[in-house]
Amino acid sequence: VRIAVRQIAEPEEVRGVVRTWQVGGLTVGLVPTMGALHDGHLSLIRASAADCDHTVVSIYVNPTQFAPTEDLASYPRSLERDCTRAAGAGADAVFCPPDRAMYPDGFATYVVQDGLTDVLEGRSRPTHFRGVLTVVCKLLNIVPADRAYFGRKDFQQTVVVRRMVRDLNLPTDIRVLPTVREPDGLAMSSRNAYLNDEERGQAVCLVRALRRACALFAGGETDGDALRQAMRSVLEEAPLACADYADVVDPDTLEPVEVAAGKSVAVLAVRVGGTRLIDNMPVAGEAI
Ligand code: PAF
Numbered sequence: 001v002r003i004a005v006r007q008i009a010e011p012e013e014v015r016g017v018v019r020t021w022q023v024g025g026l027t028v029g030l031v032p033t034m035g036a037l038h039d040g041h042l043s044l045i046r047a048s049a050a051d052c053d054h055t056v057v058s059i060y061v062n063p064t065q066f067a068p069t070e071d072l073a074s075y076p077r078s079l080e081r082d083c084t085r086a087a088g089a090g091a092d093a094v095f096c097p098p099d100r101a102m103y104p105d106g107f108a109t110y111v112v113q114d115g116l117t118d119v120l121e122g123r124s125r126p127t128h129f130r131g132v133l134t135v136v137c138k139l140l141n142i143v144p145a146d147r148a149y150f151g152r153k154d155f156q157q158t159v160v161v162r163r164m165v166r167d168l169n170l171p172t173d174i175r176v177l178p179t180v181r182e183p184d185g186l187a188m189s190s191r192n193a194y195l196n197d198e199e200r201g202q203a204v205c206l207v208r209a210l211r212r213a214c215a216l217f218a219g220g221e222t223d224g225d226a227l228r229q230a231m232r233s234v235l236e237e238a239p240l241a242c243a244d245y246a247d248v249v250d251p252d253t254l255e256p257v258e259v260a261a262g263k264s265v266a267v268l269a270v271r272v273g274g275t276r277l278i279d280n281m282p283v284a285g286e287a288i
Pocket of ligand 1: 154
């Protein structure tokens with residue numbers, strides 16, 4: 001059975017729909033995505049549909065968060081399939097704006113954040129978080145939701161978005177949900193579609209490296225450098241993998257830790273063939 005979902009392209013229209021719901025006393029959840037919806041996205045939509053009276057999924061491949069050398073042109077796009085999947089998971093509306101609605105001629109205002117955006121992903125992708133924060137701020141203004149849902153897989157993104165919401169007094173409650181994994185442990189990501197069979201096989205090195213750090217921590221190892229080195233050793237076993245970073249950081253400051261504690265997070269970015277993948281795990285284990 002195909003369930004229909006309302007597709008809305010214009011910011012004023014979706015804001016009007018959301019306001020009408022809220023004036024009627026109903027709560028609204030927003031799930032911001034770039035489409036190519038997988039089970040990780042669907043878990044966010046289901047959580048929103050369970051918590052809120054109405055759920056809006058935004059599908060927008062945001063050009064400002066891609067550097068000129070990155071995969072904007074090839075990023076997977078599948079709007080009709082996404083709408084069906086979003087509806088099946090409980091979405092009431094899909095907001096899918098054209099670029100001219102998000103970045104009209106003369107667009108000149110961006111959200112930048114000091115500190116947290118300079119490390120990890122920000123070091124490798126210097127303009128990425130400016131684009132993410134700008135579009136998330138715009139989406140939260142266009143869809144003034146009570147709650148917005150983000151996946152834990154993009155750990156640094158969740159940290160910088162929470163900080164923006166706090167610093168700019170945005171009224172939306174940010175919810176972060178666990179990473180959804182393939183049966184072999186690979187974190188679900190739209191970019192997994194780029195992997196050929198051999199790369200897909202070796203991509204499991206990311207979660208193996210994270211689990212190695214967790215196992216060592218569980219065995220009493222708290223030295224940050226020992227945990228980092230253990231992750232790198234696992235990654236080196238995969239010939240197609242090239243680590244961008246493998247670190248153990250404080251979840252609030254994102255600074256590397258000398259001595260790991262239960263709240264410390266193992267984070268990594270690895271190029272597998274031509275595809276850059278990220279993943280993370282608290283060293284005390286994923287249930288934390
Ligand atoms: O996580 C993503 O898919 C994107 O970074 C987001 C939050 C939708 C902003 O474009």
